Amino acid sequence: MADRKKRGRLSRSGDFDRVYRDGRSHANRYLVLYAFPRAEQEGADGVRLGISVSRKVGGAVERNAVKRALREAFWELDERLAPDHDFVIVARPDSAGLVEREGTKGVRVALAELLAESGPQAA
RNA sequence: ACCGCUGGCUAUGCAGUCGCGGGGGAGGUGAAAACCCCUCGAGGAAAGUCCGGACACCACAGGGCGCGGGCGGUGGGUAACGCCCACCCGGGGAAACCCGCGGGAAAGUGCCACAGAAACACACGGCCGAUGGCGCGCCAACACGUGAGGCGCGCACAGGCAAAGGUGAAAGGGUGCGGUAAGAGCGCACCGGCGCUGCGGUGACGCGGCGGCCAGGCAAACCCCGCCCGGUGCAAGGCCAAGCAGGAUCGACGACCCGGCCCGGGGAGAUCCAGGUGGGCUGCGGGGCGAAAGCCCCGCCGGAGCCUAGGCCCGGCGAGAAGGAUGGCUGCACCCGACAGAAUCCGGCUUACAGGCCAGCUACGGAA
RNA sequence: GCCGCUAUCGUCUAGGGGACUAGGACGCCGCCCUCUCACGGCGGAAACCCGGGUUCGAAUCCCGGUAGCGGUG
Numbered sequence: 001m002a003d004r005k006k007r008g009r010l011s012r013s014g015d016f017d018r019v020y021r022d023g024r025s026h027a028n029r030y031l032v033l034y035a036f037p038r039a040e041q042e043g044a045d046g047v048r049l050g051i052s053v054s055r056k057v058g059g060a061v062e063r064n065a066v067k068r069a070l071r072e073a074f075w076e077l078d079e080r081l082a083p084d085h086d087f088v089i090v091a092r093p094d095s096a097g098l099v100e101r102e103g104t105k106g107v108r109v110a111l112a113e114l115l116a117e118s119g120p121q122a123a
Numbered sequence: 124a125c126c127g128c129u130g131g132c133u134a135u136g137c138a139g140u141c142g143c144g145g146g147g148g149a150g151g152u153g154a155a156a157a158c159c160c161c162u163c164g165a166g167g168a169a170a171g172u173c174c175g176g177a178c179a180c181c182a183c184a185g186g187g188c189g190c191g192g193g194c195g196g197u198g199g200g201u202a203a204c205g206c207c208c209a210c211c212c213g214g215g216g217a218a219a220c221c222c223g224c225g226g227g228a229a230a231g232u233g234c235c236a237c238a239g240a241a242a243c244a245c246a247c248g249g250c251c252g253a254u255g256g257c258g259c260g261c262c263a264a265c266a267c268g269u270g271a272g273g274c275g276c277g278c279a280c281a282g283g284c285a286a287a288g289g290u291g292a293a294a295g296g297g298u299g300c301g302g303u304a305a306g307a308g309c310g311c312a313c314c315g316g317c318g319c320u321g322c323g324g325u326g327a328c329g330c331g332g333c334g335g336c337c338a339g340g341c342a343a344a345c346c347c348c349g350c351c352c353g354g355u356g357c358a359a360g361g362c363c364a365a366g367c368a369g370g371a372u373c374g375a376c377g378a379c380c381c382g383g384c385c386c387g388g389g390g391a392g393a394u395c396c397a398g399g400u401g402g403g404c405u406g407c408g409g410g411g412c413g414a415a416a417g418c419c420c421c422g423c424c425g426g427a428g429c430c431u432a433g434g435c436c437c438g439g440c441g442a443g444a445a446g447g448a449u450g451g452c453u454g455c456a457c458c459c460g461a462c463a464g465a466a467u468c469c470g471g472c473u474u475a476c477a478g479g480c481c482a483g484c485u486a487c488g489g490a491a
Numbered sequence: 492g493c494c495g496c497u498a499u500c501g502u503c504u505a506g507g508g509g510a511c512u513a514g515g516a517c518g519c520c521g522c523c524c525u526c527u528c529a530c531g532g533c534g535g536a537a538a539c540c541c542g543g544g545u546u547c548g549a550a551u552c553c554c555g556g557u558a559g560c561g562g563u564g
Binding site for chain 1: 142143169170401402445446447449450451452462463464
């Protein structure tokens with residue numbers, strides 16, 4: 001963790017739309033991962049993350065828990081992330097049970113699986 | 124108090140490290156950003172969005188009607204409330220205590236299925252035959268005629284009755300005694316209800332006296348009475364920036380707006396289609412001094428009192444995101460941690476909840 | 492966030508205090524018809540979102556929950 005970058009995040013609705021529309025997606029039972037390489041002329045802000053957790057996942061407490069677990073798991077895996085990409089992680093309803101049972105570790109395993117699929121193309 | 128009841132408090136904690144959001148910054152590298160440092164960072168319900176307000180815009184939010192909506196024992200409290208406190212009444216409990224949408228059914232309308240004779244004012248079966256009627260016998264009367272009147276028995280024709288029976292959620296006071304042809308508040312005693320009245324209480328109401336028995340239930344059915352109520356909601360609203368392309372209809376003979384109607388008023392734009400943008404600041408969470416610890420002022424909430432009724436005293440709180448922060452890891456401790464995440468703010472209500480702590484009250488029974 | 496609406500068989504629905512034992516259509520199951528299937532005929536199973544309250548009586552009225560859906564920059 002020598003050069004710890006700032007944890008960038010997506011803040012514009014248009015950013016989300018672009019990642020959904022033009023990014024690559026991979027999914028398993030718990031999560032959907034979208035990845036989109038930003039063009040060079042844009043500022044090199046590094047990796048940015050957006051998280052989407054719908055109300056079907058659970059109440060506010062469960063949704064917050066899922067978001068926090070996803071954020072932590074994502075940045076723990078930052079060495080495997082393609083640089084200057086925008087990522088969006090969508091939590092599926094089953095993810096609430098995963099977080100409750102296995103915590104951040106379980107989420108990290110599920111997320112690493114998706115990154116392994118997307119890795120070759122993104123690199 | 125082990126099992127009961129009431130009120131209040133608390134809501135895993137500590138240390139290290141990495142990270143996230145807001146605010147500030149003496150000094151250091153910087154033009155700035157950033158690094159770095161300091162500080163603050165979810166709840167008692169933040170929840171459901173059920174009430175009441177504040178605030179904002181609609182006109183300055185006005186008058187009448189009450190179409191419409193809400194509330195409902197009494198007296199206080201409060202900015203206000205459907206909330207809180209005390210009391211009254213009714214119900215439950217052995218008690219502590221708990222529960223109650225708790226005005227009016229003699230203003231009117233409506234409903235009360237099935238059963239039952241009858242569901243608001245009735246008589247199926249039944250009881251009675253005092254009174255009147257009819258029949259028979261006897262007396263009056265020694266015999267004949269007449270047969271008034273009287274007595275007894277019978278019939279159940281007129282009529283009287285609502286106690287006991289059956290139906291039902293409910294048949295209109297209840298129990299007992301008297302009374303009667305049979306009965307009945309018909310009379311009486313007690314109880315219950317109602318009316319009048321005396322006393323006590325601010326009042327709901329309570330206690331007593333007298334009268335008389337007239338009054339089925341449902342108003343979370345319409346309704347009546349009393350009180351209250353403009354609409355929309357921070358995605359309200361204000362400011363700035365960027366961008367596009369206009370067209371149709373209506374309109375000072377008043378479009379449109381002020382929830383409905385009327386009055387009264389504002390008023391130059393209104394509606395629809397097409398096109399463009401979908402960014403920022405503010406509303407939004409107190410201020411001052413200080414590098415910081417901290418101190419002072421301000422505001423809100425809670426508590427016990429004091430006095431010129433507004434303050435004084437003590438304690439606590441003051442988070443403010445905008446794809447939306449409050450978390451990850453490691454270690455230690457214990458009874459192994461419930462319900463649950465701020466979104467304009469405040470006062471309530473309701474609902475969810477593992478436990479732990481404190482104070483007070485009650486003593487029928489069970490266990491020991 | 493704010494403001495609303497709805498809930499009845501598997502699905503769409505009727506019913507708005509009383510034999511409602513909740514009706515109908517499609518679907519499902521069984522039997523008949525047919526060589527078989529379809530169509531048709533007969534029969535059957537199957538529901539008032541949950542918990543309280545008012546009432547003699549609640550799917551219906553009232554209160555509180557739950558779930559689903561919609562509007563709003």
